[in-house]
């Protein structure tokens with residue numbers, strides 16, 4: 157029952173969260189960091205409502221969100237308006253450890269790369285949800301999406317812990333209810349609208365990082 161996993165004051169609609177990702181894009185196809193981070197915040201809230209077994213995941217996500225917020229609120233905050241301006245600024249100033257860990261263990265470029273890799277997981281998972289049927293299991297969809305994306309960047313122990321957390325995911329009917337979007341048909345339609353824009357945000361970031369050889373920041 158959805159009521160068991162989410163109290164009334166936490167209730168929100170996943171559509172709004174996914175809309176935040178859509179609002180990341182500027183007219184010049186840059187990716188706004190404020191909205192990107194707000195999107196992750198919403199997703200973390202959603203994940204927290206699913207139970208405390210996910211808290212090791214949300215802790216790491218919150219930590220990375222906070223690093224980005226701190227840059228944004230810091231004295232060089234205007235350079236962190238978009239992913240594009242951040243990459244330019246940090247590279248020009250030599251603020252990124254590109255090949256090995258050194259003086260900048262928490263650069264904006266490195267931190268955002270972790271979230272970016274997780275966005276690929278989200279894209280794959282949502283696509284599976286969208287095309288799933290009643291008999292499909294959320295835990296299987298989630299772990300398949302994970303294995304195709306984030307898992308390759310995680311050591312064994314994290315993969316193991318993630319796998320155990322996935323098993324605690326509620327089944328598809330409850331999961332859809334908690335999303336609070338409406339009927340399963342409406343969920344599918346909403347995902348169909350949201351996914352192309354999430355993919356675009358992912359691809360723009362991926363191309364930018366690839367051009368600057370930033371995809372392997374340790």
Ligand SMILES: CCCCCCCCCCCCC/C=C/[C@@H](O)[C@H](COP(=O)(O)O)NC(=O)CCCCCCCCCCCCCCC
Nearest residue numbers: 199200202203212213216217270271274277298306314318
């Ligand atoms: C709802 C299901 C939730 C499944 C979440 C799937 C992602 C699994 C990620 C497991 C990460 C475990 C935590 C540790 C991570 C770090 O080691 C690792 C590397 O960081 P480092 O280089 O600084 O050391 N961090 C990361 O890769 C970043 C992970 C960020 C994960 C954010 C996950 C938010 C998930 C939101 C779920 C919302 C689902 C909505 C679907 C309708």
